Amino acid sequence: MYKFSGLDKKTGHQPRGKKGVLLMNLGTPDEATTPSVRRYLAEFLSDPRVVEIPRLVWLVILHGIILRVRPAKSAALYKEIWTDGGSPLMDISKKQQAKLQQQLSDDGINSNVYLAMRYGNPSTASTLQAMHKDGVDDITVLPLYPQYAAPTTGTVFDAIARELMKWRFVPSLHFINTYHDNDDYITALAESIEKDFAVNGKPKKLVMSFHGMPERNLQLGDPYYCFCAKTTRLVTEKLGLSNDDYVMTFQSRFGKAKWLGPYTDATIESLAKDGIDDIAVICPAFSADCLETLEEIQGENREVFEEAGGKSFRYIAALNDDDAHIKMMAGLVKPYL
Template identity: 45%
Template sequence: MENQSKTGVLLVNLGTPDEATPKAVKRFLSQFLHDKRVVDMTRWLWCPLLHGVILPIRAPKVAKLYQGVWMNEGSPLMVFSRRQASKLKQSLNVPVELGMTYGNPSLLTGVQSLVEQGVEKVIVLPLYPQYSATTTAAVVDGLGKAFKKMTVVPAFDVIGDYHDHPLYIKALADSVRDAWHERGESQYLLCSYHGIPKRYADNGDVYPQHCEKTTELLAKELELGPDRIGMTYQSRFGREEWLQPYTDKTLEKLPNQDVKTLDIMAPAFSVDCLETLEELSEECCDIYKDAGGESFNYIPCLNDSEAHIKLMASLVSARLLISE
């Protein structure tokens, strides 16, 4: 593809610690949990709690969990993200860089790298299929902070979501079909999405509607009725109510509803990471089997699969055509 308009792509994900150590995890979590998009509590209440209680306790525990999923090349999220960027660059023949909302490489680093390659317009692709203020909007906030540090600010175009894109739904469905071909169909397919506080949705965040639409379209593509597919929310934190139904509580109930074999996937995650490889694949497996479940199969994220890169290329190409 000709890049006559000097357009480049910034692939964005949440981020990850640089190392699987308490110090690196504490640094990453501090940046992440300081974002008001993520935790909107009053600062004078939240900051002492965060630094005095939460980080000292959680950082060593989370670091140990990261050590259990760390790959030879680094954090799974970073490894797969790098592969995605490399393959998308080959597919589109335009500059592609990574930028993480928290941690490294930063959004500023990613944009500066594109500008140094002569890019005048940046197409920003946050790898969050379903829009949420806690993720996609946080990317826009981060870009604003990055631009404040730049003398020449490039034009930019943010792809807000792709929760109902046909290629996204097909890629998800094909990943399920591949798992079925390899292991056979389970009785039930559970789509587990990352949760957000219910209050955020009550205040207008469209995230739950996007998750519901994705699940609905996936069910239609796979021709599964409501007795064969469902959706839940995982990774809640703190004491307030989050979006329900909760993944862990659902897994405790399913065996009593005669669901003894289960496939589970995480459509909101574009790459495998701690929340999928540890929480979903291992912790949730234990919960389900302890409740009487017999077979638990985790279906990996789309990662750097051919279908996923094809989807990304389609999303970006549509914006490239508009900008020409």
């Protein structure tokens, strides 16, 4: 059980009352090595919200097959995109944290911004404990998943709840569960696309590729697909695009189950074969570039497109630490600070 510490010498009570912001993203291995990737994948893929098949069956598959084969392959891919600041996701997340801290300060708000990863480091538990030691007992949680889904945003709540169940004094919590239709988010996405079009010209097709989810999730009531569709509609309306100008797709599927479609790789291959040889791809579900955007989209899917006859393929970067993105984050958390 987590214990209180740092009592005030005069009163015998710990100084409290501070407000803080907790940014959370999925996570990343600590290093681009097979052992580090194996530890990360073991934690990630053991989450029952991430893989919803009978527990015993899945654990046998996970530890008997996947964790014996996949870590080495993933480590090789991570090495291709690794930076001096670690993985791109971690490097960008730290920049987001620092810039949001500065933005709040510029807006006259005296609240510290903390960063945690759902899987890997810095862990949810250790970050919450650090916030407590700093005297924070009013926490605004911003999971950096624009479109709510149970395996992403939902599991952030799970991790926070599991840690706080051990605490004697539970802090006030403000949990921002989605911002798929937030005006500032939609505007930031649209502006990033407009900037690309201004430099490179309007492509024959804009592909808006969201992270995939099993179709069963939608059937069980998960709103993720609907939120992705609304984000797509709002962005394309702001850009004044017609239905023929864009397509919404889903990437990063694995396993034999049916996932949300249409699939990104199959779609861009079909586009190329149909003579649509100039496309731009953006991934609105990712708040920071990572393996799924930099390697899967810029690498694997580019090859699929070009091998099918495509000529011009470009990836429009995630919003990352762009000023408009940071101001959007500040707008989301400020009402609670």
